[in-house]
Structure formats: C-alpha cells, structure tokens
Amino acid sequence: MGMQGDFHQLLKEQGYTLGVPTAVGTGHALTNATTILAFKYRDGVLVAGDRRATAGNMVMYDRTDKVLEIDRHSVMAIAGVPATAYEMVRVLEHSFKYYRRTQLQDLSFDGKLRAVSKLLKDNVPAALAGTGAVVPVFAGYDLEQGSAKIYFYDILGAEFEGVEYAVSGSGSPTIRGILHYLNTWGDQPLNALVEEQAMVQALRLLTSAAEFDSATGGVNREASLYPVIKLITGAGVQTVPDATLKPLYESQVVRYV
C-alpha cells in the first residue's frame, strides 16, 4: 500500500526490475574504470569525479557526469556500469521525492542510506554476472544533525561510513594514499580546509589519479574540460562552475618547471 511511501516497492508491484542479470558467471571482469572521491571540508562535503567513460581501452566519452544530485542535500557519485548506476540514481531521486510528498516529511538521512543499500542488494545478481556492478559513494548533509556525511558501498550493498573521506573507481588506489597522507600529516586536516583549498585539493587529486590510471580523465585545458565538483552544505548542493575551476587549476595545480 502506498502508505509506506516506498516508491521502489510501487515500481516492483508494476512489474519493474532493476538490473536484469544475464547468465550468471559469464565471467566478465568487473568494470569500474573511473575515479570519484568525497571528503569533508570546513563547510560541508566536497564530491568530485572525472568525466571519462571507457569501454575496455577505448575512450567512449569525455564529458560524463558521474556526480549526480539526488535531492537538495544529497549526491551520489558513481563508479561501475553506467547504465545501472544512472537507473539507480533515477530510482532514488523519485523515491526521495515520493516519500517527501506522500509522508509530508523528508526521508531521514539514515533512511536514504538504507534506500541505496536496498537497491544495491536488489542488483546483486546483475553485479555478480558482471553486467551491472555499481560501487557508489553517497554523500550528503544531514539536516537533523547539522553535519556532513560520507558513505561508500561495496557491490553487494554493504554500507561503510567514510569518516573523513571516501574514494571509488580504478583510479582510487592512487589518491586514497594521498588523502590519508594529507589528512594525517598535511598542513591542516581535510575538514579544516576552506572551500577554495578544498577545490584545489580535489583538482590535484583527480590530476594525480589521471596520471596513473588510463581510465581517469583528469583535466583537459585545450578542450576546457574540468572535473565535476559539487559542494554540499546546509544550504544545499552547489555545482562548481568551470569558470571557477579554471583559474584555480591554472594558478595552483599546473606546475611550470
């Protein structure tokens, strides 16, 4: 019954299934060729992702948006099979809206996390078959507690809280170490960074990931192609325009030797 305000359940009743598995065990390698990252800074949480989409060693598209806004206060960054990931985002977006409008209150932050988990769990057969694995990072601002939060998931739907930062995708091993180093021995911990410094770090991190991972796009100045960076604060989600990233990149990321 609609009284639960569960949109995914409503879809299922109408015969919808997320991620139809192909024959199990066809043995495709799990693809998650990308780099996404999220870390807390002074005012909230920053979520960033490169823009490259690949198929094997082919670059399919260089303007993908992997950091997707789900509602005014939450964002999901996706690594994995884009078709499934975009579908999940669409389901979540409608689920949160549906809940808010039917129940006349916002779904709690924990409720949102649970919704992501449940979707991933429903998607397990497709994930294991190799055709639908998604490894997202979910970040948002918990208005009730007045704090920013980051969670990352495995393909089976287990949820882990990334206290200071979380990364996912093929380029993530490179920057995970950097994030740990920065947070522990940097001039200041990540959560003390002001907005501008946080954006500079995000650009540097994605540039580093692109240096060592062919599936990560990095920055392409000639094509004025910059990563997607979103900032989530109590005021909501804000996408940083390229016009802001360009001077930051030129003055603080590029090194003229």
Added chain:
Amino acid sequence: MYEEPYRWVEAVGNRRQYLDEQFKQGSPVVALTYDGGILLTTVSKGTPKLYEIYDRLALGGMGHPTDLEKLRFSLLEMAHVEGFNRSPSDVTGSRLVKYGIAPVIKQAFEEVYKAPFIVRILVAELGQKPEKDALLTINYDGTFEEATGCAVLAATPAAQTKMVSYLKEQMPVTLSLAQALDLALRTWAIGSLAHQQEETDQQAETEPPANKAGSSTAAIPSADALMAHVRGTAAGRTIECAILERQAPGTSKYRSLKQADLSRLLPKALQSVVVN
C-alpha cells in the same frame, strides 16, 4: 431496486443533495497566477488542504480528509510512476485529471451502492512558460473544468460564481506575490460570506424566491470588510498558502509558505492572526 432507470436517476439526485450538504462546513480554496508563478490559498481547520503532487503540480481540496488523502495518493502514484517511466515533463495536470482521477471520481459517484468521494479538487500546474500555466477543478461527480489565470473551489456553485467574478474584476494584469495573497484572501472571504448568506437565506425559507434573487446580487463588500471577515474567521484556524515558484532552484517548484514568509507578505490587517 436501482435496476430501473428512473430509480437510478433518483438515487443519483439524492446523492447530489447529500453531497452538497457535506460541503457546507468547507472552506473555499483560491488559486491564481502571479508574476512569479501560482499561488494557492485557503483557511483550514485541523487538516491541511494544500499539497505537493509533483515537480510542477499542486493540489488543493475541499471535503472529507480521508477521501482527499485517497485521491492525493493516487495522484502521487500516477505522477511519480509516469515521471519515472517517461520523464518529469510528461507529467501534466490535464492528463492526471482527465484520464486519472476524474473517471475514478465519476465512477464512485454513479455506483449508487457504494460511497462517493466527498471532495472537490483543484490541480494547479506551473507551465514551462507563464502562458502554459493551467488550473483544473474537479467536482464530486467527476466533471472537470480547465481555467487559466484563476480558479476556485467553493461550497456552492453560487458562491463559486461570485468568487470567480470578483477575482476577474479585481485582478490586474500583473501582480506580485503579496498583492496576489491579498486578493486571494479577499476572494476567500467573498466565498465564505456568500455561503453564510445562503445559509441565512435558507433558514428564511418562507420568503418568496424573488427576494432571494435580490440578495444574491447584493453589493460587494469593501476590501476592509472582507479582510475583517478573514480576521474574524481565521482566529483558531490556519491561513494556508502554497506557491509554485517558477524561479525556485532545483526541479521541485512547490513550496508551502511558512510563518516567516506570511508575516512578511500578509496585509497589515492580518498580521495579528499569523502571530497567534
């Protein structure tokens, strides 16, 4: 016994009478377009009467709260499933009303063995452009009407006519949100007063019908008198306002106006009502 056509017609007639009776305590709902979108206003007691349906759709209702809830849920379900399966721009008020709930309401009304929906519904839709804004009203028997500019729900057809003609007469070409709110509340008072008038007329049934016609064309009260009526009735009730705001950030354009907004926007005469 309803198998005979005559009986059925009679039963439906009784139903109309019964339903008309049910709306007597109802509070009118006013919707009108202003320079930044669409405003919906009512004065409610206990349960809210204005709701968000989809990104650009709002609902106003009169009648039984449970029936309104049922229909609200079916609207929400239809809108969200359609928005997910197709796209948010395919969710339009006129489709939801004409092919969605109006047939359901009509069927319930005509199935004389079952209970009808005790509701009158107003669906406001914010278009991509101002000229695409649409307002739809549905009566308890499933008849729907489409209007632009303004639409109202009222206890009786006579009260509704008075409200609409007042709105049409008073509505300038463009108006700000504060002006719209002022006009909407005055129109609400027209509806509420017209209804009170009908009640007293009915009590004085002995009068010949000629006099009745005279009273319905009585002079329109002044703006101050209308505001005084709102102030008098709103005590212990809630002035409920919601807007579909064209410039709102994000995809959801619906916003219900909070105390702070109201105390800024309401005409001075009503400030004291909001504070309480």
